[in-house]
Amino acid sequence: MSARTALHIVGLIVAAVGAAMGVSCIVALLYSGPDVVPLLASAVIAVVLGLAANRLTARPKDLTIRESYLIVTLAWVSAAVFGALPYWFAGVASPLDAFFESISGFTTTGASIFPDPESLPLGILFWRDMSQWLGGMGIIVLVVAVLPFLGVGGMQLFRAEVPGPTPERLQPRIRQTASILWRVYVGLTAAQVILYLFGGMSLYDSVTHAFGTLPTGGFSTKTASIGAFTSPYIQYVTIAFMYLAGVNFSLHFRALKGRPHSMLEDEEWRFYTLLLLSAVVIILGSHLIAGTYDSLEGAFRASAFQVVSIGTTTGFATEDYVTWPALTQGILLFLMFVGGMAGSTGGGMKTMRLWAALKQGVVELRKHLHPRAVVVTRVGGKVVHEGVMLNILAFMLLFVASFIVGSLLLAALGVDLVTAAGASAAAIGNIGPGLASVGPTENYSWIPGAGKIVLSLLMLLGRLEIYTVLVLFHPEFWRR
Amino acid sequence: MKILIVGAGAVGFTLAEHLSEEGHDIVLLDQDPERASYAQDQLDIMTIAGNGASLSTLEQAGIEKVDLIAAVSNVDEVNLIACMSAAQFNVPVKVARISNPEYFTEAGRLESARQGVDLMINPELECARETYQLLQSEAASELAFFAGGRVQLMGLRVQPNAPIVGRSLAEVAAGLKDRRFLTAAIAREGQTIIPRGDDVFQPDDLAYIIGESTQMPLVLELAGYSKFRLSRVMIGGGGRTAVYLAEILEAHGVDVTIIEADRARCVKLAEKLKKALILHGNATDMELLEMEGVEEIEGFVVFTGSDDTNMLASLLAKTHGVPKVVALINRIDYIPLVSRVGIDAAVSPRLSAVNGILRYVRRGIVVGVASLRGIEAEAIEFSVRSGSGVVDQSLAEIEFPDHSLVGAITRGIRVIVPSGDVTLKAGDKVTVLAMPDAVKAVEKLFQ
Numbered sequence: 001m002s003a004r005t006a007l008h009i010v011g012l013i014v015a016a017v018g019a020a021m022g023v024s025c026i027v028a029l030l031y032s033g034p035d036v037v038p039l040l041a042s043a044v045i046a047v048v049l050g051l052a053a054n055r056l057t058a059r060p061k062d063l064t065i066r067e068s069y070l071i072v073t074l075a076w077v078s079a080a081v082f083g084a085l086p087y088w089f090a091g092v093a094s095p096l097d098a099f100f101e102s103i104s105g106f107t108t109t110g111a112s113i114f115p116d117p118e119s120l121p122l123g124i125l126f127w128r129d130m131s132q133w134l135g136g137m138g139i140i141v142l143v144v145a146v147l148p149f150l151g152v153g154g155m156q157l158f159r160a161e162v163p164g165p166t167p168e169r170l171q172p173r174i175r176q177t178a179s180i181l182w183r184v185y186v187g188l189t190a191a192q193v194i195l196y197l198f199g200g201m202s203l204y205d206s207v208t209h210a211f212g213t214l215p216t217g218g219f220s221t222k223t224a225s226i227g228a229f230t231s232p233y234i235q236y237v238t239i240a241f242m243y244l245a246g247v248n249f250s251l252h253f254r255a256l257k258g259r260p261h262s263m264l265e266d267e268e269w270r271f272y273t274l275l276l277l278s279a280v281v282i283i284l285g286s287h288l289i290a291g292t293y294d295s296l297e298g299a300f301r302a303s304a305f306q307v308v309s310i311g312t313t314t315g316f317a318t319e320d321y322v323t324w325p326a327l328t329q330g331i332l333l334f335l336m337f338v339g340g341m342a343g344s345t346g347g348g349m350k351t352m353r354l355w356a357a358l359k360q361g362v363v364e365l366r367k368h369l370h371p372r373a374v375v376v377t378r379v380g381g382k383v384v385h386e387g388v389m390l391n392i393l394a395f396m397l398l399f400v401a402s403f404i405v406g407s408l409l410l411a412a413l414g415v416d417l418v419t420a421a422g423a424s425a426a427a428i429g430n431i432g433p434g435l436a437s438v439g440p441t442e443n444y445s446w447i448p449g450a451g452k453i454v455l456s457l458l459m460l461l462g463r464l465e466i467y468t469v470l471v472l473f474h475p476e477f478w479r480r
Numbered sequence: 481m482k483i484l485i486v487g488a489g490a491v492g493f494t495l496a497e498h499l500s501e502e503g504h505d506i507v508l509l510d511q512d513p514e515r516a517s518y519a520q521d522q523l524d525i526m527t528i529a530g531n532g533a534s535l536s537t538l539e540q541a542g543i544e545k546v547d548l549i550a551a552v553s554n555v556d557e558v559n560l561i562a563c564m565s566a567a568q569f570n571v572p573v574k575v576a577r578i579s580n581p582e583y584f585t586e587a588g589r590l591e592s593a594r595q596g597v598d599l600m601i602n603p604e605l606e607c608a609r610e611t612y613q614l615l616q617s618e619a620a621s622e623l624a625f626f627a628g629g630r631v632q633l634m635g636l637r638v639q640p641n642a643p644i645v646g647r648s649l650a651e652v653a654a655g656l657k658d659r660r661f662l663t664a665a666i667a668r669e670g671q672t673i674i675p676r677g678d679d680v681f682q683p684d685d686l687a688y689i690i691g692e693s694t695q696m697p698l699v700l701e702l703a704g705y706s707k708f709r710l711s712r713v714m715i716g717g718g719g720r721t722a723v724y725l726a727e728i729l730e731a732h733g734v735d736v737t738i739i740e741a742d743r744a745r746c747v748k749l750a751e752k753l754k755k756a757l758i759l760h761g762n763a764t765d766m767e768l769l770e771m772e773g774v775e776e777i778e779g780f781v782v783f784t785g786s787d788d789t790n791m792l793a794s795l796l797a798k799t800h801g802v803p804k805v806v807a808l809i810n811r812i813d814y815i816p817l818v819s820r821v822g823i824d825a826a827v828s829p830r831l832s833a834v835n836g837i838l839r840y841v842r843r844g845i846v847v848g849v850a851s852l853r854g855i856e857a858e859a860i861e862f863s864v865r866s867g868s869g870v871v872d873q874s875l876a877e878i879e880f881p882d883h884s885l886v887g888a889i890t891r892g893i894r895v896i897v898p899s900g901d902v903t904l905k906a907g908d909k910v911t912v913l914a915m916p917d918a919v920k921a922v923e924k925l926f927q
Contacts, residue, residue, distance in 0.1 A: 366757075372768060374746035374758045383751045 005060040006071045009157075011053030013075045013139055017082050018046025020130055024086070027204075028123025035121035038089030046082040068156035069471050072140055076460060079139055080106050083131050090124055097445065100452045105131030106139070107463035108345065110218025110315040110432030111423075111455065113445040118223050122204065125221045129211035135463070136215020136245075136345040137185045144178040161464065170250055184252045185345075189214050192241045199233045213241045216346045218315025218432040225440065226305070227318040235301055235318055239308050246272065246312030246340030267380040272341050272351040279307045279335060283328045290325055303328075311335040313347035315432025317440030329435060333422070336429045337399070347430030347462050349399050353392045356384055360393070398466050403428050406458045413448045423447070427458035481505070483841075484546045484571075486532030486562045487553025488515045490810065490830040491577060491603065493523075495550060495837055498851075500525050501916055507541045510553075533561035543569045550837055552577040552601075564596035575599045575837055579720065601836045603829035608724030610832050611806050612732075614825045615779045618708040618803045619700050621686065621825040624850030625693070626861040626911045627890035632693040633664070633859050633911070635852065637819065640683035642704025650677035652702065660897050661691020661699055664887045664913045665855050670816075672855040672915075674885055686819060686854045690887035690911060692895035708803065710734055712777040716763025716793050717784030718742075718749045721808065721829055725781065726756045737772060739763050741784075763793040769800065779804045787811050794823040815853050826853065846923070847909060859887065859913050862926040866906035870925060876900035883915035884922050 025039035063071070080103035087098035097113045104111045105128055117125060134142065140161040170177045189210045196206035205221060212219045222228035226238050244252070251269060254262040263269050283303040293299035302319045309316045310332045321332060339348015356379050363375050377384045384392075406424035411417055415437075422435025423444070433440040438447075447455065461469050471477055481504045485492050488510035496506045496519065506525035510516045513529035520527040530537035532553060543549075549566040551559035556578050563574040576597045578584045584602050613623045622635035638645060644652050649663055666673045667686040673679065681687070689699050700708075713729055715722045718740030726736045736756040740746050743760050750758045761768040763782055774780070780797035782790040787809050794807040809815055809826040818826040831851070839849040848861035864870060870878050875886060875898055889896040890909040896902055904910065914922050 370757060370759065370772065372759045372761050372771075374743070374750050374760050376747065376750040378754070 004057040005063065005067050006074055007053045008057040008059060009054075009071050010075045010078050011050045011055075011057070013050070014078050014082050015047050015050030015054065016139065016142070017079045017134070018043045018048075018050055020134055021046060021083070021086060021127060024123050024127035024130055027126045028121065031122045033121035033123050035086070035090050035123040038086050038091075039123050039127065041089055042082065042085035045085065050082075063156055065156060066477060069468055069477075072157055072161055072464060073460070073469050073472055075140060076106060076464060077103075079131075079135075080456075080460075083127075086124055086127050090121065092120055092124065096449055096452055100444065100456055101128065102131060103456045103459055104432070105129075105217070105219060106135035107430050107459040108132050108136050108215040108217040108313075108347065109427060109430045109459045109462075110212065111426060111434075111438070111444050111459075112219065112432070113443055113452075115443050115445060116223050117219075117221055122221075126204075126208060128219050129208040129217070129221070132215045132217030132219055133189070133211040136217060137182055137249075141178045141181060144175060161468070170253055180253055181249050184249050184256065185214060187256075188241070188244060188252070192237065195237045196234065199229075199231055199237060201229065201234060205229075209238070210241070212316065213238060213314065214245045214345060216242065216245045216312045216314040216340060216344070216430070218309070220316060225317045232297070232301060235305055238316060239301075239305050242308045242312045242314045242316065243276070245314070246308075246344045246346040248341040248343035249345075250343050251341075268341055268352045268355055271355045275335075275338065275351065276307055276311050279311060279331050280304050282331060283307060283324075286325050286328055292324070306332065307335065310431060311338065312340050312344075313429050313431045315426070315440075317433060320439060320441045322436060322439035322441070333425060333435065336425045336431050337403075339429055349396055349429075352379070353396055355379060356389065356392050357396060360384075360389055395466060398470065399428065399462075402458060402461055402466065406454055409454045410447075410451050413451045415447065415451060423451075423455060424458060427455040428462040430459060430462045481547045482542075482545055483507070484509065484538075484541055484543065484549045484566075486510075486549065486551040486559065487577075488512070488519045488527065489552070489554055491552040491833045492550075493519055494812070494830060494834045495552060496523055496525055498834065498838060499841065503920055507546075509537065509541055531558070533558045533565070535565055538562070538565055538569070543571065546571050548573040548575070548841060550575045550577075550841075552833065552837070554579075556580050556583050560597065564592055567596040573598055573841075575601060575840060577601050577603060577833060579604060581605075581720075599837070599840045601833050601840075603833035604719075604721040605724050606832035606836050607721050607808070607827050607829035608728060611721075611725050611781055611827050612728045614806055614827070615710055615713065615729075615781070615804055617696070617700060617705075618778075618824075619703060619705045621819055622688075622850075622852055622854060624848075624852075624859055626848050626859070626888070627895070627909045630693055630890055630893070631690065631861075631888045631895055631909075631911055632696055633688065633690045633850065633852075633887065633913075634696060634699065635686060635688050635854050636700070636703050636705075638681055638683060638685040638687055639704025642681070642683075642702065644681045644702045645683050645704075646680060648678050648680045649675055652681070653677075656698075659691075659695075660895050661689055661695045662887065662897055664688045664690045664859075664885055665857060667855045672857070674883075688852065688855065688913070690859070690913070691897065692888075708778065710778045710804075712737070712773075713779040713781060714739065714769070714772070714774065714777050714797075716780070716782040716790075717808075718745055718758070719783055719785065722781075722783045723749065723752060725783070726753050730755050737777075739765075739768065739772075764789060764796060766796060769796070774800045774802060777802055779806070781806045781808075783808045787814055791818075791821070791823070795821060798822050819854060842923075848911075857883075857913050857915050858919060859911060860919070860922065861909055861911045862922075864904050864906055864908040864910060864926065868926055870904050871906050872903060874901055874903045878904075878925065880912075880925070881914075881918040881921035884918040885913045887911045887913050 021043035028036045028039050084098035084102035087093040088095050138161045140157045170180050192210040193206045208221050251263050280303050287299045305318045306321050339350050340346015342350045342352035360377050363377050403424050407421045410420035419436040423438045426434035483504050484507045485496050486509045488508050496508050500506045508519050508525050508527045509532045516527040516529040528541050549571050551562040559576040563576045566574050574597050578600045619636040620634045624633040663675050665688040666675050712735045714737045716739050718738045729736045739759045739761050741762050746758050746760045780802040782793040790807040794805045797805050804824050806825045807823050810828050815826050847863050850859045886898040888911045912922050
């Protein structure tokens with residue numbers, strides 16, 4: 001394994017991040033804000049360093065598995081580091097806070113250290129949402145889509161980044177698949193912007209909020225998040241697109257290809273949709289019993305928004321659910337772990353894994369009844385082989401273990417237990433707002449420095465689906 | 481008719497035997513010279529040792545003058561190629577034995593296969609269908625359907641406590657108001673009886689009843705059987721036939737348990753069958769069968785590759801009180817044993833395939849055929865054509881050969897029980913039971 005190989009591709013990604021900061025700089029110029037210089041400086045640094053690293057190293061012929069894992073993890077950390085520069089240069093955050101905000105953006109978590117985003121310059125806010133948008137479909141997937149030379153190695157990189165147990169190939173070539181995913185992503189973003197504009201939102205707000213929705217990110221330019229837009233239309237549009245972002249993008253592709261029924265046929269989609277619907281019904285029910293809302297529509301909209309936002313791991317808010325009945329908060333906490341569908345931009349464990357594990361549970365019951373039975377687990381008509389099932393179960397175990405270790409570390413730093421658990425779940429699930437003191441109206445600025453590092457690591461673990469990151473800590477990874 | 485048969489295995493041999501007895505000229509091809517010469521010694525046919533998929537061998541067999549080719553070797557590809565080659569020589573009728581389910585379902589989409597093959601016969605699928613029919617009733621050891629299912633021929637063993645035991649056919653008939661069935665044959669102690677009115681039913685008679693399908697529940701009651709509903713079936717052995725049967729049963733909402741000895745095959749079965757319970761073990765493992773509730777099932781089917789295992793497992797299941805036990809028996813000389821030792825029915829993919837092909841070979845005036853196993857007879861369904869000599873003749877006037885009997889007449893949707901004064905009309909479907917030596921003469925009558 002050679003570090004030079006890794007540098008070649010990571011450099012390219014850093015340069016791409018720099019280019020994206022350049023775009024934000026243009027936005028800053030349009031509003032002639034005070035953030036033009038910080039953004040320009042960050043962009044130049046990233047592009048120059050990135051291209052230098054790329055040019056000074058040889059193009060890899062093919063990638064080993066270990067190199068792929070190293071490249072992906074390194075690329076994400078580097079993107080977060082360079083993406084943090086604008087916040088720091090603009091003087092709105094300390095270096096650590098800037099890194100936290102940046103990695104929270106790229107991992108589409110949406111946990112913020114800014115108590116009042118509205119006080120920030122518009123260029124910086126734009127960059128904040130853009131980092132989420134890049135991280136949502138994946139910076140590696142973007143690079144694979146654009147660069148032809150990552151043929152065979154590209155699949156390994158792709159697999160290490162795309163969420164879900166086994167990514168689907170939509171086209172014979174990995175590059176075509178990656179480019180289809182990105183085109184669907186861009187198309188859905190454009191659709192949401194247009195629908196927002198119809199609702200009377202400004203172009204700037206439309207674009208930044210669409211950038212926060214499709215990656216299931218959750219950064220808003222408003223302090224009150226989507227709650228700042230009181231129009232039910234805007235809220236319903238947001239609900240719809242958060243929901244769509246949590247759906248497997250291969251299904252979107254098939255639907256756009258004229259096979260909309262492929263969604264209905266998809267077992268995971270039915271499970272995902274049914275899960276969200278039942279959560280809405282239960283939460284709406286407890287609101288109606290408690291009489292929290294005056295109108296049925298208001299209660300429904302508030303319940304649906306919070307459920308879909310947390311369930312898809314977006315993290316937008318229209319209400320402060322921390323004040324809601326305990327049962328509703330419990331359901332939201334459960335949804336934090338589930339997340340979106342495999343192959344979506346959502347975080348969490350993914351509905352595919354939960355569904356497969358549940359089915360395996362039923363299979364185990366059957367085996368107890370018939371000790372000599374040979375039973376296979378089937379998801380969506382396809383057999384899940386033992387190896388894949390073990391991978392899924394181990395993933396869920398590691399996910400929960402990471403959550404517990406994270407909560408305990410935060411508690412050790414003096415954070416109260418509910419907040420610690422909420423923050424840990426919100427970080428590893430890439431959601432953003434947690435419970436209690438990190439709820440939707442709160443922020444993460446008060447968390448001790450060490451806690452921010454713990455949460456940053458959890459976010460990375462969650463976004464890259466644990467194995468990609470943890471594999472670097474296996475002793476054999478570094479053995480020659 | 482000149483018939484070319486490719487493959488002298490069990491299917492090819494049996495087919496050659498039947499067709500040769502019926503007076504056709506048979507050329508039998510097989511790659512194995514020993515098998516070819518064995519067939520030559522046993523049957524009055526010509527045999528050639530050679531590859532049925534090779535053009536020169538086919539030419540040597542005189543393919544230009546062949547009226548029908550039946551490619552029934554155990555290699556699907558050879559059978560397909562043989563039929564496609566025959567198509568090039570303008571052989572009018574081409575029959576191929578195809579076992580691979582993928583070929584079987586997809587060949588219709590392949591242009592050259594569609595033109596090359598007139599009938600695809602899948603022995604395992606035919607056998608599974610037949611087994612499913614047999615499982616439908618506790619009593620039937622043989623079942624055949626005619627006139628689109630309206631007429632049914634059923635072989636069943638008369639129970640010792642049946643109401644008809646000790647009564648003659650005439651007495652039984654007199655006790656019924658609207659009777660639309662008749663007893664066509666009785667097998668008793670290895671002898672076949674074509675019964676008359678004064679013959680008396682005895683316990684353990686194997687009676688062949690033909691009549692309107694709706695009357696069969698009444699027939700079962702008379703023969704001493706109680707009501708039967710199939711809800712759970714165990715299958716021993718997980719081969720291709722078992723998979724077909726499990727799929728049919730699953731589609732009809734019957735719970736299926738398959739017991740298979742090979743673990744890797746178990747996994748394949750579990751992947752293939754969505755609902756069936758797959759158990760790893762032997763079909764003769766009594767402990768396993770008991771643990772899985774063999775006492776509560778209605779049907780037990782054994783499809784392993786060994787006739788001996790199948791017989792043994794069937795007997796074990798029978799001792800556990802399973803109402804209906806069906807065994808796959810490939811050795812034809814074992815078949816008469818089956819009902820004698822108490823197994824309810826025997827099936828064989830090879831015989832099913834032969835039946836399917838015979839049915840096809842004789843089509844035209846012949847609408848349906850079934851070879852019976854318990855007695856050496858065939859049930860043949862004829863269609864009465866307007867020009868034929870039997871039209872407007874009463875059954876008494878028509879000279880049916882010895883060893884033959886009219887079982888049922890279907891006119892439109894009505895099933896008529898034959899008697900001397902019934903007059904045949906054009907368009908009638910007539911089901912006749914005939915011993916092999918009478919088949920040709922009966923066929924001639926209906927020409």
